[in-house]
Amino acid sequence: MSSSHSTDGPVNSLVNSKSPYLLQHANNPVDWYEWGQEAFDKAKRENKPIFLSVGYSACHWCHVLAHESFEDELTAKIMNEHYVNIKVDREERPDVDRLYMTFLQATNGRGGWPMSVWLTPDLHPFFAGTYFPKGTFREVLMKLAKVWERDPNRCIESGKQVIDMLRESSNTAPEGGVTVRPLASKIFQRLDKQFDAVHGGFGGAPKFPSPAQTLHFLSRYSAFHLSDPSASAQDKRNAEKARDMAVFTLTKIYNGGIRDVVGGGFSRYSVDEHWHVPHFEKMLYDQAQLLSSALDSYQLLPGSSRDKTTLELMAKDIISYVGKYLTSPEGGLYSAEDADSLPSNDDTVKKEGAFYVWTAKQLDELLGEDAEMFRYYFGVKEQGNCDPSHDILEELKGQNVLFTAHTPEETADKFGKSVEEVQKILEADLAQLREYRDKYRPRPHLDDKILTCWNGLMISGLSRAYEVLSAESDIATKALKLAENSAAFIRTHLYNEQTGELRRSYREGQGPTGQADDYAFFIQGLLDLYEASSKEEYLLWAVDLQKKQDELFYDSEGGGYFASAPDPHILIRMKDAQDGAEPSAVSVSLSNLQRLAHFAEDKHAEYNEKAQSIIASNGQLLKQAPFALATMVSAALMADKGYMQFIHTASKQDGASEGALLKLIRSTFIPNRVLIHLDPANPPRKLAELNSSLRSLVQELNKKGPGAEMKENVRICENFACGLPIEDTEELKKRLPLIPAA
CATH class of the missing domain: 3.40.30 (Glutaredoxin)
Structure with a gap:
């Protein structure tokens, strides 16, 4: 890309980007650069520290920081005068995000987005934080600028020491003797202690679904013991409890405000402990993992029950939402919908959740005589139902986030109608609200880049849906078609037939090179798609991609897999086996290798050797903190069985x-x-x-x-x-x- 920066004054180069997140900042007065050689050379030439800002397009607090600081002329002047400013889309460059998030977590004890990191011109971090209020942000900018001007060597030495420490901690020696069953028991016991028996989920507010760390593990732990005739009575009880914790959590999520009851889909997380008030961004990876988890729990539940019906509805809700709102005309699946939106077509200032929330008065006017029943069922209050303590910016004052406050039976009893009548009326009401919302409220910004890794996760969920929801049903057929169309898009736009390599993203052209999670998640998706469709081509493609992943990411010296592609500007090539909002790439690779060893069994020894190296290279962390690697323990448990x-x-x-x-x-x-x-x-x-x-x-x-x-x-x-x-x-x-x- 040719430089858009001139010597006459600052020009924001993000106008040349394809990333929706970077384009959101293209008109800032900040002299932003993309992550790349031009910015690095400028920092060295002018001997300035780098301010690195990392986020993603659907992130609410990223927007707040931007509005308060990056759009402010005075703050931008400080940034432009004292720093070289780099903006990174974490979804396109997870390797950059991973390295500096590790630094942030190590120094602050916690991480999150937006991520703000100060670097030396050699890219060594020396200070980091997340969101800073406007005044605080200016103070930090000025203070660090003065520290750099007075004693740059202090920052340089500090940064080098940090990188050396992180490099040393990431190069742990392989360790054998890992016994998986006791590790699985430790994870279960920890989740059992953290389980919220009232509201579902694990721990307090804010609450994330975290399927990779909780639900995925619990379903496999349950199946492991329930299907073992030699399991002890205590193991059987624990297995049933694990299943029930997952089911209860999923039903609470489905009935909470985290679900868009009007239009479908699930928000990223809830700011409270009872899944009521979400941050409203909807991410493709959440839809994918919740779909798979709902199907797992649906199959684990015996017989028929309300919970089983809820899990089926949850799966169908996600399929319908993704098919309608996150699918490109060519079949690729979009990344996200934003948290913020304009309250109406006449407004000019976006608010969080504006597309989704309702005042009691609005509902009364729209629904007429049905309004009282609707308000009862969905927990609507005259003054709004959002706790002010969870609404710092007062954007939800007087508003209602709809959730299932009462059952159909309770509603039928209160209003003297049959359950069938209640359900029919509520369905008609929701359709009316959906029509109104689509007509009079601008839909939240769509992050229309297509990520290989998240498409892989969604292909897995859709393929499972085809099998579980009866292959002959309309919704199952739709799920399989969505999955196959997504795979076809990636083959056409994100796969190089000659080199066998994947690209990470597509939006008006290909994005950066593929990372380990692109290979791991997409290989998993292809294996699941083969099992669902019976088409040999998907399995053979998975075999080829595993060979390419091994070539690009396998550590032939220390064992296991690197998470990042080789890049001279990434100071530490990390392996990072810990689960986060998504499962770790290396843990999914472990599962893939184990499955491939049985699909292509003539290559069993080769696949098994690499699988064992994953366990050994993470042996120390598995023994010390198995709960951080729940997906890996789940995969190892299946191999043990x-x-x-x-x-x-x-x-x-x-x-x-x-x-x-x-x-x-x-x-x-x-x-x-x-x-x-x-x-x-x-x-x-x-x-x-x-x-x-x-x-x-x-x-x-x-x-x-x-x-x-x-x-x-x-x-x-x-x-x-x-x-x-x-x-x-x-x-x-x-x-x-x-x-x-x-």
Whole structure:
């Protein structure tokens, strides 16, 4: 990119960016640069420290800092005079974010966005924080500028020491002897202590769903023990409790204000302990993980119940929302919708949640005689239902965030109607509000960049939905189509067929090079999409991408995987196995390698060696703080249990319904499952070249010749030894590890 900066005065170069977040700052009076050589050279040439600001486009407090400080002429003058100012979209450059967030957390004890970091011209950090109020921010800018002017060596030495310390702590020696079951028990015990039995979730406000750290683990811990005939009575009780904690949390999230009851989708987190008042940004990665977690818990619950119905509604809500609002015309999935928006088409100042909240008066005018029932059901109050202590900027004063305050039965009893009548009236009311909102309120800003990693997470959730919600239903068919369209977009726009490499993002062209989470999450998505669709191409692509990930990110000396692509400006190439808002890339890679070892079993030794190196390279942290690596412990737990390879054989004809055996397998929560599809008329010959068990079956089919009749059957293989074909559903039920009660 050619420079847009001139010697005549500051010119904000972000106008040349493709990132929606950076473009939000393109008209600031701050002389912003993108992360790159031009900014680094300027800092060295002028011997100025760097002010690094990291955030993302849907971040509410990023907007507040921008409005208060970056749009302020006096503050901008201070920044331009004393610093080289760099703005980074954390979603496009997670490697930059990861390094300096580690510094922020190490020095402040906590992190978050917006992230504000002061660097030497050599990119060493010497001070950091998150959001600073306007006056405080100016004070910090001036104080650090004076420190640099008086004694720059002090900042330089401090920065070097910090980087040396972080480098040393990141280069831990591999450690063996990791036993996964006790680690899983420690995580469960910790979550059990933190569990909020009243409101769901873990810990107090603010509350994040945190599926990677909690829900994903709990479902696998539960399945591990519930399906173990030798498990102790205490293990069984713990397993049921783990399941119930996940279910209770998900139902509370669904019934809280964190869900957009009018238009669907879930906000990133709640500022209070009972999931009522959210920060209203909607992130694709949250939709993806909540979808998968809802489906896990749905399958774990026996029989039928209100909770099970709620989990099904939650999954359908997410699929509908993503399909309607986060899907590009070409099939790629957008990143997020903003927290802030204009209250009406006539307003010029955005407020947080303006698109989503309602006054009691508005509801009365719109809903007429239905308003009283609606207000009762959704917890509406005359003066607003948002706690002022959670509304620092008073943007929600007098407003109501809708949530499920009463059950349909309670509402029916109060208003003398049947439950069916209540539900019908409420559905009509919500449709009316949706129509009004879409017509008279500007929709929040859409972050329309398409990230490979988040599309991978969503492909996994959508693929699971196709299997769990009955492959023949309309919503399941829609889910599979969304997943396949997303994969097709990435192949067309974010994948290089010649080099085998992924790019991270797309918006008006390709973004930066792919990072480890792009490979890990997308490989996982392809494996799930293969199991759902039976299309061999997805599995073969996953095999190829794993080879490329190994080439680019595997640490052949210390074992495990780096999280960041090689970059001379990233001072420490970190591995970072800890879960955050998303699962860690290395933990998902562990799961991928374990699955691939059974899909392409001829490469088992190679995959297993790399999988074991992940455990060993994180051995110290696993033993010290397993709860920080819950996704890794979950994956290791599945390997400890042993994978079940199902080879499902059935003729695949256009319009044919899902076979009874396949439906039974898919109705069961088997997180240690590998499902291989074999169509006698069109056997997966390329996959058979990588899988000896499948190869022998294809050879048998060849001997029978074309046109031979083949009844649907399943072979179950464990420890690379396959049993006889099973053709009867009752017989298959006996072999499955966990069957929900009818």
